[in-house]
Amino acid sequence: MTETIENIETLFHIPSSKFNDWAQLIFQFQQKNNPLFAQWHQLYPPTSSEFTFLPIAFFKSHLVSSTSKNAEITFSSSGTSGSTTSLHHVTELKIYEESFTKGFELFYGPIENYCIIGLLPSYLERTGSSLVYMVDHFIKRGKPNSGFYLDEYQTVASIIQDNESKNQPTLLLGVTFAMLEMINSLPPQQWTQTIVMETGGMKGRGPEITREELQNQLTTHLGVQHVHSEYGMTELLSQAYSQKNGRFYCPPWMKISIQDPGDPQQWFGHEKTGRICIIDLANVYSCSFIATDDLGKTHEDGSFEVLGRIDFSDLRGCNQLVID
Numbered sequence: 001m002t003e004t005i006e007n008i009e010t011l012f013h014i015p016s017s018k019f020n021d022w023a024q025l026i027f028q029f030q031q032k033n034n035p036l037f038a039q040w041h042q043l044y045p046p047t048s049s050e051f052t053f054l055p056i057a058f059f060k061s062h063l064v065s066s067t068s069k070n071a072e073i074t075f076s077s078s079g080t081s082g083s084t085t086s087l088h089h090v091t092e093l094k095i096y097e098e099s100f101t102k103g104f105e106l107f108y109g110p111i112e113n114y115c116i117i118g119l120l121p122s123y124l125e126r127t128g129s130s131l132v133y134m135v136d137h138f139i140k141r142g143k144p145n146s147g148f149y150l151d152e153y154q155t156v157a158s159i160i161q162d163n164e165s166k167n168q169p170t171l172l173l174g175v176t177f178a179m180l181e182m183i184n185s186l187p188p189q190q191w192t193q194t195i196v197m198e199t200g201g202m203k204g205r206g207p208e209i210t211r212e213e214l215q216n217q218l219t220t221h222l223g224v225q226h227v228h229s230e231y232g233m234t235e236l237l238s239q240a241y242s243q244k245n246g247r248f249y250c251p252p253w254m255k256i257s258i259q260d261p262g263d264p265q266q267w268f269g270h271e272k273t274g275r276i277c278i279i280d281l282a283n284v285y286s287c288s289f290i291a292t293d294d295l296g297k298t299h300e301d302g303s304f305e306v307l308g309r310i311d312f313s314d315l316r317g318c319n320q321l322v323i324d
Helices: 008-013 016-033 033-043 094-109 130-141 153-165 177-187 211-222
Strands: 073-076 087-090 115-119 170-174 194-198 228-231 239-241 253-260 263-269 274-280 289-298 304-309
Touching: 008 094, 008 194, 016 033, 073 130, 087 094, 094 239, 115 130, 115 153, 115 177, 130 170, 153 170, 153 177, 153 194, 170 177, 177 194, 177 211, 194 211, 253 289
Parallel strands: 115 170, 170 194, 194 228
Antiparallel strands: 073 087, 228 239, 253 263, 253 274, 274 289, 289 304
């Protein structure tokens, strides 16, 4: 049984016209090498879709792997106190590193151009965060004063103000509650050279707010035109980004479909809300076809929105803002 896919490094340079060829190749590979995925495929064979999508909850209860090779690292979700966490066993870290680097640079250009500031206190307080791993790599490649900062909001503001005076771009990436705490402790700012990017999650630190409310508060207080967002999770090795208006776009090796939440064999077209299903080709050695617990809808231009959670799903730490 073949346990590797040749030339996997070329995956991150594919044109959109080659996506389906790669998806078919990886789907067949995972059907042969991932017993859990193969069993789910037998129970729910695809009808109007070409592919079967594995419910994301299996990452909490089963080993989701398409290889017998040992994992180089295991990422774990944050979860709430006492809840079961998801585990993502990553066989080749270089695939994750290539995915998050190429994905970011497609939307924002070279990481080396930015001073990278991470406000991720809840993630730094535990081990196994894929988000911390990604941001740490960004920080190591970033401009001077790049780093993780906990509640040092005055220091963060001073660094950004100094960068602003030098026309030095800054990426401020933070979890929702830390962003809110920051603006409550600072006077109004005027940041024109800074990208403010939220990763979601109140983590029990306060009442959940909508993305629109968060964006309004941050843009007004920090003087930025838009608040950017990152959509990622423990179970994925790729990220989608929103540069304004809550519209996310995927890199070429990632694709979104919308499933009927009550029927895994029925699919919705654009502008209709349902379960977000993701093909992440970077997940080649775990599972690339995942049915999330997020609700959303796609648009004709290739973007998608995240509109909440499916009822009774466990709250996940990454990028969860509710809607009215």
